[in-house]
Amino acid sequence: MKRVAVIGVGLTKFGELWDVSFSQLFVEAGTAAINDAGIDGSDVDALYVGNMSGGRFIDQEHISCLIADYAGLTPIPATRVEAACASGGLAVRQGVMAILSGMHEVVVVGGVEKMTDLSTERTTQTLATASDSEWEAFMGMTFPGLYAMMARRHMHEYGTTREQLAMVAVKNHENALHNPYAQFHSRITVEQVLASPLVADPLRLLDCSPITDGAACVVLTSEERAREFTDSPVYITGSGQASSTIALHSRERVSFVDATYNAGREAYARAGREPGDVQVAEVHDAFTIGEILAIEALGLVEVGAGGRATEEGETSIGGRIPVNTSGGLKAKGHPVGATGVAQVVEVVLQLRGEAGGRQVDAEVGLTHNVGGSGGTAVVHILER
Amino acid sequence: MGMMSVPRFWRNTKARYLMVGRRCRRCGQVYFPPRNLCRRCRRRGELEEVRLSGRGEVYSFTVIRTPPVGFERSAPYVMALVKLEEGPMVTAQLADVEPERVRIGMRVRSVFRKIQEDGEAGLIYYGFKFVPVDEDDVQGE
Numbered sequence: 001m002k003r004v005a006v007i008g009v010g011l012t013k014f015g016e017l018w019d020v021s022f023s024q025l026f027v028e029a030g031t032a033a034i035n036d037a038g039i040d041g042s043d044v045d046a047l048y049v050g051n052m053s054g055g056r057f058i059d060q061e062h063i064s065c066l067i068a069d070y071a072g073l074t075p076i077p078a079t080r081v082e083a084a085c086a087s088g089g090l091a092v093r094q095g096v097m098a099i100l101s102g103m104h105e106v107v108v109v110g111g112v113e114k115m116t117d118l119s120t121e122r123t124t125q126t127l128a129t130a131s132d133s134e135w136e137a138f139m140g141m142t143f144p145g146l147y148a149m150m151a152r153r154h155m156h157e158y159g160t161t162r163e164q165l166a167m168v169a170v171k172n173h174e175n176a177l178h179n180p181y182a183q184f185h186s187r188i189t190v191e192q193v194l195a196s197p198l199v200a201d202p203l204r205l206l207d208c209s210p211i212t213d214g215a216a217c218v219v220l221t222s223e224e225r226a227r228e229f230t231d232s233p234v235y236i237t238g239s240g241q242a243s244s245t246i247a248l249h250s251r252e253r254v255s256f257v258d259a260t261y262n263a264g265r266e267a268y269a270r271a272g273r274e275p276g277d278v279q280v281a282e283v284h285d286a287f288t289i290g291e292i293l294a295i296e297a298l299g300l301v302e303v304g305a306g307g308r309a310t311e312e313g314e315t316s317i318g319g320r321i322p323v324n325t326s327g328g329l330k331a332k333g334h335p336v337g338a339t340g341v342a343q344v345v346e347v348v349l350q351l352r353g354e355a356g357g358r359q360v361d362a363e364v365g366l367t368h369n370v371g372g373s374g375g376t377a378v379v380h381i382l383e384r
Numbered sequence: 385m386g387m388m389s390v391p392r393f394w395r396n397t398k399a400r401y402l403m404v405g406r407r408c409r410r411c412g413q414v415y416f417p418p419r420n421l422c423r424r425c426r427r428r429g430e431l432e433e434v435r436l437s438g439r440g441e442v443y444s445f446t447v448i449r450t451p452p453v454g455f456e457r458s459a460p461y462v463m464a465l466v467k468l469e470e471g472p473m474v475t476a477q478l479a480d481v482e483p484e485r486v487r488i489g490m491r492v493r494s495v496f497r498k499i500q501e502d503g504e505a506g507l508i509y510y511g512f513k514f515v516p517v518d519e520d521d522v523q524g525e
Binding site: 135200 | 392443446447448455456458464465499500509511
């Protein structure tokens, strides 16, 4: 496909931001991205916003209008994109398509979620709406529960160990120490993960991404116009998206995520790349098993070998293929609608050489965002 | 999810109370929970009702310790993917079993139980759960 340039990126601090409102979050990330791009708000042609559940988290729908209003961007077209935790990644893809179609020339893509205004029970219930409401959530299933059943099958089929799952969390917390925007700046050990409270066996609290407020934003334009704005554009060279059944129980297998595989295949093909070309990846580690499932289905490691690869340091900074240098969803935080956009921000910073203490040497990066238990997946390839 | 409206629940009582699913006459695929379109044959498929035996085995499982709204009093409880002998897999709670005894491959059968209730005076939602088939696996008194 033709390349689309990322000319600006912005983030808010991720965390429990009691004193910051939904629209403040977006405005902060958006302002940062527009400043970074060196453009003016009047240059922006269209706005796409990833948001999972404003309706349940803060009793607010019509998010796209709210944001265009509070960002002072009316009357440009503003569109909300929703696919549960993949909302942000899908918003990026909508922005890419808007540029490639020629419909718009400068597009702002944001993602935002305000999650901490609800109790843990209500938040758990809201996240479970990403599953099949009538046949999973209604029966008492939760999101950690779904991933726990995937983890149990992976352990059963491939011998993945409890310790290997924990090592994903340990690695991502280590990476987050060097990310000023991350929710957690705390080093953890395998022993601490294994001693943390069980949430849904075999997954424990420190296997789970936290509940997070945050926003992320990128500015996109065509390759032709990119040089007007910056000398160091990063290009989105491939985009892939796939669906699968909404319920985990309707799939042929649960130890492999078909939607990730299919989205990856499309993204690699569009970019003319192969898994072996990828030098840094941000993948969807909402739960530790999620990272293992992701790197396997994306072809970054052999199927079944994700646990071992993690244990051997292949996915650590300095390893063969550093994964989740930002700290991932686990330690950077997971404001669900913002996550897919924040992943693109991290890979752009890496490719520009602006990732500070977590910098790796990379020219080709990948982002991978999942909705639900694997009902939606979206993958982007970025290159400098 | 939270509580279901009366019509939303009522539309599926055959499936929830009797485990009535669908079978495609064209390709033979059995669907449970029921669907209105065969995923393989789509428009060309022809779905008929089929009552399932309720027998199957545990494909994977977990113990929910952080429950959603409505299940606070049940936690911790065992949730499983049950592979039914007719082919489909379903998500359900396992009852009458010690969490420590559940294992992949354990044989189970469906039973009619209360799933949730809408407070003191609201609807009671019934449906299926699964219990172990083998006496040794059933939780003692």
